[in-house]
Amino acid sequence: MSAKPLSDEDKKKQISVRGIAQVEDISGIKEAFNRHLHYTQAKDRKVATERDYFFSLCYTVREKLVGRWIRTQQHYYEKDPKRVYYLSLEFYMGRTLTNTMANLGMQSQVDEALYQMGLELETLEEKEEDAGLGNGGLGRLAACFLDSMATLGLAAYGYGIRYDYGIFTQKIFNDEQHEETDDWLKFGNPWEIARPEYQIPVHFYGKLHYPKEGGAPQWVDTEVVMAMPYDTPIPGFRNNYVNTLRLWSAKAPTAFHLSSFNVGDYLNAVCDRNLAENISRVLYPNDNFIEGKELRLKQEYFLVAASLQDLLRRFKVSKFGTLDKSRVDLSKLPDKVAIQLNDTHPSLAIPEMMRILVDIEGMSWDDAWSLTQRCMAYTNHTVLPEALERWSVKMLEFLLPRHLNIIYEINQRFMDKVAQKWPGDFPRMGRMSIVEELPEKRINMAHLSIVGSHAINGVAALHSEIIKETVFKDFFDMEPEKFQNKTNGITPRRWLVLCNPSLADLIVEKLGSDDWLTDLSQLRKLEQWAEDPQFLMAVSRVKNENKQRLAHYIEKEYGIKVDCHSLFDCQVKRIHEYKRQLMNILHAITLYNRIKANPNANIVPRTIMIGGKAAPGYWTAKQIINLFCRVARVVNSDPMVNTKLKMVFLENYRVSLAEKVIPAVDLSEQISTAGTEASGTGNMKFMLNGAVTIGTLDGANVEMLEELTNKEDMFIFGMKVNEVEALKKKGYNPYSFYQADPELKCVCDMIRDGYFNRENPDLFKGIYSNLVNHDHYMLLADYKAYIAAQDRVARHYASPTRWAQMAVMNIAASGKFSSDRTITDYAQEIWDVKPCKDILPEPHQTK
Incomplete structure (x- = not known):
């Protein structure tokens, strides 16, 4: 919903990354909006649609860019x-709309201007493709x-x-x-x-x-x-x-x-x-x-x-x-x-x-x-x-x-x-x-x-x-x-200011300025409040609000009602065997079996979410999606299980959906086979937004762990790169892992025997066969360590204060992973370029 108008006194007190709504700015935005509605869209308020309003708003915001754009190119030309x-x-x-407003610092002005015109910014933002x-x-x-x-x-x-x-x-x-x-x-x-x-x-x-x-x-x-x-x-x-x-x-x-x-x-x-x-x-x-x-x-x-x-x-x-x-x-x-x-x-x-x-x-x-x-x-x-x-x-x-x-x-x-x-x-x-x-x-x-x-x-x-x-x-x-x-690295403007403004505002309030948005290393200062009960409560409150928004979206789009107090456990990335979404599914089936075997056990409620696209010609990846959805159908419809476990496939995962998902997640799944993921950037986005990572020592996970003051604030499991290579040289036999672990064997047999697809019991025999006979990415070798790490996750999540501390420490340790730092390194060590230090004046009129 759009914000209610703030009193002048409240505006003076407000410290926000979204800027302060000035009366003259609001008047100018309304004037430009109506001008574009009439002369660019050729509509009036009687016949205009929400999409017309969206385009009028885009052109209004673009006006603020064009003078700066021309002046920037002139500046480069001259220097x-x-x-x-x-x-x-x-x-x-x-x-582009919300990102542009964030970078121009005009979100509050636009929100207020639209409110005065009887429109909602959030509604218009959703019109953008x-x-x-x-x-x-x-x-x-x-x-x-x-x-x-x-x-x-x-x-x-x-x-x-x-x-x-x-x-x-x-x-x-x-x-x-x-x-x-x-x-x-x-x-x-x-x-x-x-x-x-x-x-x-x-x-x-x-x-x-x-x-x-x-x-x-x-x-x-x-x-x-x-x-x-x-x-x-x-x-x-x-x-x-x-x-x-x-x-x-x-x-x-x-x-x-x-x-x-x-x-x-x-x-x-x-x-x-x-x-x-x-x-x-x-x-x-x-x-x-x-x-x-x-x-x-x-x-x-x-x-x-x-x-x-x-x-x-x-x-x-x-x-x-x-x-x-x-x-x-x-x-x-x-x-x-x-x-x-x-x-x-x-x-x-x-x-x-x-x-x-x-x-x-x-x-x-x-x-x-x-x-x-x-x-x-x-x-x-x-x-x-x-x-x-x-x-x-x-x-x-x-x-x-x-x-x-x-x-x-x-x-x-x-x-x-x-x-x-x-x-x-x-x-x-x-x-x-x-x-x-x-x-x-x-x-x-x-x-x-x-x-x-x-x-x-x-x-x-x-x-x-x-x-x-x-x-x-x-x-x-x-x-x-x-x-x-x-x-x-990732840009903190889109992946915090834009997608999680409440958390960004909380950080601004705590640090006393928004300078950290262009120097993310300043987040390290948050460690001093990692045991402050009030700050921990505030961080938890923001997370809960984001979870409620995502839960509303899930119910509206997929018809699945999820418990906002449950652990939001999420893996969102391209569907590929090396990213091991299948191991996530094995864990989900393991939880299902445990709940069925002991319905009264004190199990921490969990909502497992997977999102991502499989390339159209990648049969195995599409089978993984199919298996997840079929397991979810069984889990979500079982009254003995669904109060403690829900599963949601996030259809058509994309940037705009990521902006809803990432701020709400408690547990970030980064579980690729060690030595296969080049870096990952989703792991950084989750960390910046206060999620705790469960992952292998692969890609940038290694450096994320190094940045954490307390290594226990990340759930590391599984083989390291040298151990993966050693097992390959020795001769990896996945069948031996399958036979040695009764819990794993049961899960694999359920997939083989069509437990989740009784109308077509042979559907996933290919997945079973690949797991127990080939298992190129060594899921079965890492399964036991993964399940043990997930058990540790549940124990920590059962303590809200401890979990909030972990969230704060992860936010505080994410400063290295700003794309500003990455680009500075490229500029100094590869490109040999320097920033144009001259301050560009605010453009009022471009000749």
Whole structure:
């Protein structure tokens, strides 16, 4: 509900991250809102819908951004700092309205203005479609990084693709996942501005022509697709800086083939146009088996070709709008340009930069290679072999013949260096080659990214050590100075101010200011109140209010009534075997069996929630969702059990749902097999919002534990990375664990025998067989330790004071995990860029 009007005295006393509602601001917002309703939406209050009101509000808020946006770009133009270009095939932005208001500090003013007009801010916020242009962690990380780069005052640009359809909408019918298109643009996007004047041609196909006089081959007879930019403003947190996210949309170069049209063949006339525009039609779901698809390769090249041309244009143009001879000196490129490759998806930027510098700018190979390496940096996001991207030589030769030619040259020169360092070590050369020969001839894009970059980083300390010691050991041995760690982070603006304002206000009140929102390490000061009964009660009260809101949402959306006093136990992330949602289900069935065996036992009530999407082609992941939903159906309908245990699948998990879920959770499940999760960022979001983690020593969990003053404030269980590897070498036999533990055996047998799916008892025999015969991610080996840790969780939750202390200590220890810290590390240690320290004035009028 919208807030009631505050008296002037109350406003003076109020300390809030949402700002103080000033009368003049409220009047201006109302005036702008009505102006946009009338002149932009062409509606009046008699016929306007809630969506009309939503768009009017967006344009009203955007007005506050535009002057700052223009002034920021002018500022960068005048100061000419080194710029950062963040290339990512995914940007999981979520909703923009509330985030923009939070960063501009105008939430209270807008809330009050709408209240006076008889409207509710919360109702209008729900009208916004999520910009779901990402599959999960990688895309959401990119979004958090954009927020931090603007907040830190870095001259930075995000480059991505404006997909017509984002990550699919998940629907659960008959306990199974079904996918529907995410038509997020169906009502338009009030935040983007099209820039047709900056359209860029991107070439595909064609062939190589070798000049008789020698020199580089020419790429000829290509097909052209135009890249149309759409710009979205990215505001910093109350600093007047507004950076740009530029997303490319594919457009055909001409509307019609007139020769076809003139003979009446209308369909053929527009056919090529539709094929060209398919490039930006849909985001590929992340199933790790997409490298064989030509459209995906087209998307990856389309992104880098358009982005590199655009950033080079910006490099060449002086602040006076003409070509400045000193800037056309391309040898200065690394002094003004830093390009970050977010995983291997944009790795074609390396051969594309070489093509531009050698073929178009006429540089020598050695000079071009030096510039390319010094500009490029690569972030690795996975250690899973199946997730490392490889493209067939045959497809590259067909689609991008010049780039394949350049990659061969890069590889040959690199192999010469390897041979020079390790003469005669042909196995090592085979392991390090960018070109793989077996099982088919393919290009290893991770190897290309490493060879073509000056810096390679993992995204958590453990992950960075693993890639140095195993996945990329040969490369580390050759050039150890290239390898770094940059532990991931999250923006506290969205993941506390926006989603949990009551907790943020409580922290502001306790610390006396909101400075911690741009220096999250200040949260450490909260430890001094970890035993203060009043503060613990206040933190618990906020958590309970958030749980009530989530419980209301669950009942409304799924028809399941949950107990707000129960332990909210949550695992939300992409559904994948290595993330071990299945082990969570094994625990749920274990609890079910214990309650059935002893209904009068003093068992702590628990609500188990799982949310996440399975890639459409990932059968096992979809089976895991099906199993969870069927177990939930049995548990929730059993009166002997459902007062102590409920299970909820959070359908269509996305950013806007995460903003409801994360503030309400008591227990955060981070239970991947040690050595498989690169970092995780959901774990950080839960920690910041006062949830306690149960997890393995994997990814960023390791550093979260290090940050905690009392290690007992996190429930660590299971094998460490070295123990996992040792068990693999010894020969892991999951069947022996199954036979040795009666409780585990019972749970597995219930899955095998169709206890939760009596109408189709064979449905989950595949899951059972995989568990007891293969169990690649070692659930059965960690099961006993997991159950023991969950028992410890229940004992601690039974003591509200102790649990509240743990929550406070987790909040206090989360300061390291701000994306501001991560971006500062990138800026200092990889990009060599500094914030623009000049204070931008508040824009009142832009000439």
